[in-house]
Amino acid sequence: MNKGLLGVVAVSGFLFAATSSFGGVLVAVPDLSYSVALADGCTVATTTGLTDFGTYTTLDTVATDLPAGTVNVTCSNGLAVGICVDAGGYVGAVTANSRHLKGAGLDYVSYDLKDGIGGTSVGDLGCTAIDGAYGGDVAAWASFQSVTTSGIAGDSYDLYADIDFTTAAGVADTYIDSVKVTIVW
Numbered sequence: 001m002n003k004g005l006l007g008v009v010a011v012s013g014f015l016f017a018a019t020s021s022f023g024g025v026l027v028a029v030p031d032l033s034y035s036v037a038l039a040d041g042c043t044v045a046t047t048t049g050l051t052d053f054g055t056y057t058t059l060d061t062v063a064t065d066l067p068a069g070t071v072n073v074t075c076s077n078g079l080a081v082g083i084c085v086d087a088g089g090y091v092g093a094v095t096a097n098s099r100h101l102k103g104a105g106l107d108y109v110s111y112d113l114k115d116g117i118g119g120t121s122v123g124d125l126g127c128t129a130i131d132g133a134y135g136g137d138v139a140a141w142a143s144f145q146s147v148t149t150s151g152i153a154g155d156s157y158d159l160y161a162d163i164d165f166t167t168a169a170g171v172a173d174t175y176i177d178s179v180k181v182t183i184v185w
Contacts, residue, residue, distance in 0.1 A: 042075035042183045044083075050176070053163060058170040065117045068161040071181050081185045083157065085113055085122045088177040094167045101175035103168065109175045110164040117160055 047069040056063060075081055090100040093108045100108040113122045168175070 040076040040079050040185060042073060042079065042081060042185060044074075044181055044183050045072045046070065046181055053161065056165060058165075058168075058172055060165050062165065063161075063163045065114075066161045066163065068113055068159040071157045071159065073155050073157070073183060075183070075185070079185055081183050084182045084184065085159075086180045086182070087123070088179045090177055099177065099179070100167070101163075101177045103171060103173035103175045105171070105173065107168050107171040107173060107175075110167045111177075112162045113179070114160045114162065116158065119160065122159065 051067070051069050053063065053066050053068075071083060071085075073081065073083060088099045090102045090108060092098065093100040093102065095110050098110050099112065100110055102108055114120060115122055
């Protein structure tokens with residue numbers, strides 16, 4: 001007659017119960033536990049490349065409501081966000097607290113970005129003051145301060161520009177600048 005031996009062995013805090021070679025092995029271990037945290041999140045993308053506002057003469061004074069790109073925002077559904085546009089690389093070059101496009105020399109052209117045709121100037125006031133010299137004096141993109149996003153499909157916002165050529169003092173050149181778009185929540 002074959003009798004099985006039952007042994008109990010403790011190894012590294014786990015209790016193992018074993019039977020003889022004719023039986024099976026029973027292992028008692030703690031349950032496996034898992035965890036993952038999901039937080040609200042956003043992505044932002046803009047139209048890429050250089051937006052060409054066109055060619056004008058040194059006799060022109062202003063151009064208004066020019067398409068200036070699109071900001072595409074995708075955030076967690078229902079998340080309230082602020083969308084901020086900084087002052088660009090040449091803020092205050094000619095006119096205090098204004099954006100400027102820079103020519104090859106020391107000449108600049110003033111411009112403004114707006115949230116629609118004939119819309120409100122866009123800035124970063126109320127959005128963590130990305131550029132304190134600019135954000136404190138220019139109206140925030142008010143329509144973006146309390147935007148509630150619609151989720152995966154994303155939301156698009158068009159920018160428009162007004163350009164004041166008089167700050168260039170009639171100097172023929174190609175003028176450029178770039179701005180940074182930031183989302184806060």
